[in-house]
Amino acid sequence: MKPSKDAKNIHVVICSGTTCFLMGASELFGIEKTIEGSLASRITVEGSPCMNLCKGGSYGKAPFVRVNDTLISTATLPKVIEEIRRQASL
């Protein structure tokens, strides 16, 4: 399916603070190369400083990723891609 011109852009923000980076965020960059081409053109990927979600013992839930307004914890490539697909089909 070709994206229509007015298809909304999906904004992916990957937390790149020390905690998220250690817990796996480093593997998430390059997601635009992993995801299918039709979606790759619709996403913008950006790193973010620590989102302050990792403090007080919550490091186990890192890495954190936001796909538009949806927050994903213990984010992995499949999890993030699934969320992007979900939002793309809305």
Add this chain to the structure above:
Amino acid sequence: MLYNNTATHIRRELLVKVASLALKGLLKERIDRVPLEMIPKGQPSIRCCIHHDRAVIKYRLLAILGFAMEKETDELRPLSSYAEEALNRSRVDEGPVLTVIDEACSACVQSHYFVTNACRGCVARPCVWNCPKKAIQMINGQARIDGSLCVNCGLCQKVCPYHAIVKVPVPCEEACPVGAISKDSQGKEHIDFSICIYCGKCMNECPFGAIVERSQMLDVIQTLLSGKTLVALVAPAIVGQLPGDYPQLVTALRALGFHKVYEVAQGADETIEHEAKELVERLQGGEPFMTTSCCPAYTRCVEIHVPELKPHISATKSPMLYTAEKARDENPGTLVVFIGPCVAKKEEAIQSGKVDFVLNTEELGALLVAKEIDVPHCEPSTILNTPSDGARSFPIAGKVSQAVAQKVKETVEGIQVRPIVVDGIDRQNLKLLRQVIKTKSEGNLMEVMACQGGCVAGPVTISKPMAAAKKIEDWIQKNTTQKSKTQEMVAIEEKTLVGAR
């Protein structure tokens, strides 16, 4: 294998847990609860049941506390008792840095070839015809391999037009370039440390995370808490491993309690200097070639598996050792910690007696997270002793020989260095190393790195190798432009001074 998998996530979470309990002085009191916290009741288990999962967590913790699995003689001994022993020791237990959790090892079936359902039972039957051992028969319209006759040559797989034949490997055995890991009578894997080169490949490839490194993180924490002075030697590969840049990392390390921070690239400059001199001497003395010596997995590999190559290894010390000597000279009485992405370096450090502890990339990350230090938020420190660009590029494959060649070019006339690079020690390249002596090679300086891509692809890394290499290159680039800018500024200032006079 992609590094970001569940086993990695669990290991890193455990490292942070142990670090943060130790920093708060609660380790002994709380460590017995950790397996329960990690695998709470009511959640689906990864292995057969949550009790097995918890047992594996216990053994992972044992390695994080610094113990080898063989240390366990009484299964009822609680983690708290091990923690107590670890907190009170003054030296890390001797012995190999790797250890196998047999509770986690799934005793994969012996590596073999297998005919899948994709087999069409074709008329041509190239598998049957090509099998040198007549091990393949057609049963119910599909090929079947008789395991007792098969010699795992793989010909059938190559010739099958439907790609119906697969190799079912044992990942750790497959990864080991020197055949040091094999099954015992129970089918569990064991490492033969007399031939292991500590490249760490088995550890990364085991999908069950059954091979682990014994950590010295606790010893570092205890020393930091005791108020003794510790200096950090930071391997150039580390620059690519964490967010933020190196000057910020220096601040982060000081916030952790390190008294001083040395870039191991400083030692790399010494290595370049000495290795260049040595190479010229050797070539002028009529030797056909020399090899680098900075990768400890490679030097050990030669020692044990390719002894005929030994006389050709450079006698020059590794950047870590030069830096350690310098740090010791400048700070008498302090303890020295090397931080890097390598398993073999830990072994080298222990053997050398010049480095007290080694932290790997993940352990450094865990310490920072436990202390809630975010590197990108740290003020950058001023770096006084700037190593050369070549030295800072050491962790990228090909750059060591390039730096040495460059040095020779700058200092000696009439000698042409022709570097060749053996990028990664796998079985294929090990064969190549064995033939180097016999075949006449084009090159006269051979660089060998155990990890393909160089130290940026080390066994304990956080960033992807390409991303890490790029970050290092960008950083070097940034520094050179800055350097030339300051030089320009100095020049302009001098000019104005001259003018003013």
